[in-house]
Amino acid sequence: MKHYKTICFDLDGTVYKGQEAIPESVAFIHTIQRLGIEPYFITNNSSRSISEQHQKLARLGITTTEQHIMTSAIAGAKYCAQHFKGKTVQMIGETGLREALLAEGHTLVESDGEVVIMGIDHEITYDKLASACLAIRNGAQFLSTNGDLALPNELGLVPGNGAFTELVKASTGVTPTILGKPGSFMLEIIQQRSGASKEEMIMIGDNYDTDILSGIRYGIDTVHLQGGVTSLEEVAAKPEAPTYMFKTLAEWIYTTI
Amino acid sequence: MKHYKTICFDLDGTVYKGQEAIPESVAFIHTIQRLGIEPYFITNNSSRSISEQHQKLARLGITTTEQHIMTSAIAGAKYCAQHFKGKTVQMIGETGLREALLAEGHTLVESDGEVVIMGIDHEITYDKLASACLAIRNGAQFLSTNGDLALPNELGLVPGNGAFTELVKASTGVTPTILGKPGSFMLEIIQQRSGASKEEMIMIGDNYDTDILSGIRYGIDTVHLQGGVTSLEEVAAKPEAPTYMFKTLAEWIYTTI
Numbered sequence: 001m002k003h004y005k006t007i008c009f010d011l012d013g014t015v016y017k018g019q020e021a022i023p024e025s026v027a028f029i030h031t032i033q034r035l036g037i038e039p040y041f042i043t044n045n046s047s048r049s050i051s052e053q054h055q056k057l058a059r060l061g062i063t064t065t066e067q068h069i070m071t072s073a074i075a076g077a078k079y080c081a082q083h084f085k086g087k088t089v090q091m092i093g094e095t096g097l098r099e100a101l102l103a104e105g106h107t108l109v110e111s112d113g114e115v116v117i118m119g120i121d122h123e124i125t126y127d128k129l130a131s132a133c134l135a136i137r138n139g140a141q142f143l144s145t146n147g148d149l150a151l152p153n154e155l156g157l158v159p160g161n162g163a164f165t166e167l168v169k170a171s172t173g174v175t176p177t178i179l180g181k182p183g184s185f186m187l188e189i190i191q192q193r194s195g196a197s198k199e200e201m202i203m204i205g206d207n208y209d210t211d212i213l214s215g216i217r218y219g220i221d222t223v224h225l226q227g228g229v230t231s232l233e234e235v236a237a238k239p240e241a242p243t244y245m246f247k248t249l250a251e252w253i254y255t256t257i
Numbered sequence: 258m259k260h261y262k263t264i265c266f267d268l269d270g271t272v273y274k275g276q277e278a279i280p281e282s283v284a285f286i287h288t289i290q291r292l293g294i295e296p297y298f299i300t301n302n303s304s305r306s307i308s309e310q311h312q313k314l315a316r317l318g319i320t321t322t323e324q325h326i327m328t329s330a331i332a333g334a335k336y337c338a339q340h341f342k343g344k345t346v347q348m349i350g351e352t353g354l355r356e357a358l359l360a361e362g363h364t365l366v367e368s369d370g371e372v373v374i375m376g377i378d379h380e381i382t383y384d385k386l387a388s389a390c391l392a393i394r395n396g397a398q399f400l401s402t403n404g405d406l407a408l409p410n411e412l413g414l415v416p417g418n419g420a421f422t423e424l425v426k427a428s429t430g431v432t433p434t435i436l437g438k439p440g441s442f443m444l445e446i447i448q449q450r451s452g453a454s455k456e457e458m459i460m461i462g463d464n465y466d467t468d469i470l471s472g473i474r475y476g477i478d479t480v481h482l483q484g485g486v487t488s489l490e491e492v493a494a495k496p497e498a499p500t501y502m503f504k505t506l507a508e509w510i511y512t513t514i
Contacts, residue, residue, distance in 0.1 A: 122383045130415035137413055149428050156394055158387035163428035171406050171420035 006196035010205030011043040013228035021060040024248035032254055040190045044146035044180035046073035046119030047094040072145035072180030073100040076117050079179050084115050090135055092128050093119030119145040120161040136172045146180030181210035184218035208235050212242045263453035267462030268300040270485035278317040281505035289511055295325055297447045301403035301437035303330035303376030304351040329402035329437030330357040333374050336436050341372045347392055349385050350376030376402040377418040393429045403437030438467035441475035465492050469499045
């Protein structure tokens, strides 16, 4: 395999499953770190703050810096800063999104926002959704951190932010800009941070429709890992194959040569 | 115009707008009642109980009986009784739906229902939606009182039950059975109650996509009233015209001959 300088990992399903580390992935991360490569971690989860995500990785034995963690909340806040600087932002979401927006200097409002951004919110209410719909019908820009329709919890698959986004889209008739995977805005930020060329970047994940597709769309190589969201059969049926397909990362003997 | 024995009125936009009666409609209702016709009232609103709806009509000067009021909550409860007798029912909704389900003798559960039925719920929570999605993924029958994507309130258009239904549909991949208009299940119940033939029935409403379409689908005559949801131009662009189009019901000189 060719040498990659900027190696990007999806988190849930790739580095860990819920609260448990995937040992082959952690071992692979340790190997590349010994060889001088600091990996990037990319998640559609907007609810955790970067420091919470950093602590979770530390608990699973992975040492990294907050600059190497990219969430759809960070992507949302940066996208607002690039495109809607100075506009009021109305959010539906949790700590991660709130902290990311405040860190970029945005002014948060509860209603009549000029930008509406949605992330998962376990404290969702009718009034929050109504207020978002009213702002969007009034001309607010409509952003969403991700299009994940369902998320696993201990009981099964429950609604993700993408399902709430569908509600607002259906009610208003306005289609949002989706910032997380399969969009490639998070990879774009990482490329700027790392200074690598696209040829030197690779995206690793278990979900074809988010992880692999974001890499393909951004024009970088991809690794599909089995045992997660997308089965080998499902990947085989896709129009464009990942660059590599592994059962686990134990199959990738990483060298710097 | 021909003589109709069973005259069905949509409520909001047809008999009243919010808290205000539409005088021509109220006058028409008084006229036909003097001539011995007891009209039926049909609403997609599942949140009010029949007695609350009855009181609202009384406040606006309309005397009727609870048997002449049909809501999507009543339709939902009756549909469950006809098709899923004895199965546990998990509902998202308000007083109207709860009372209707209990009146039909259904056993209500908070999770793992064999039937999930959705109506508008201004006290919606993440957990209610998650629990509905889990039950549906586990094989529960999925019903919804109506597909109304947006409802007017004093601030503008806010999400209706149809938007929440879209959320659950998007997250689970399961399409619900919609019981309210433009479905014709409510008209079917009214026909059974009144004993009229379809030729003797007519449906009056301001919304083409719900009121008029339910009548067309059921195979009865329809009256479109202007000044409500669907404009005259929009009606003209539809593939099938209502039987009659009036500015107000003052244009219909009702006789029993």
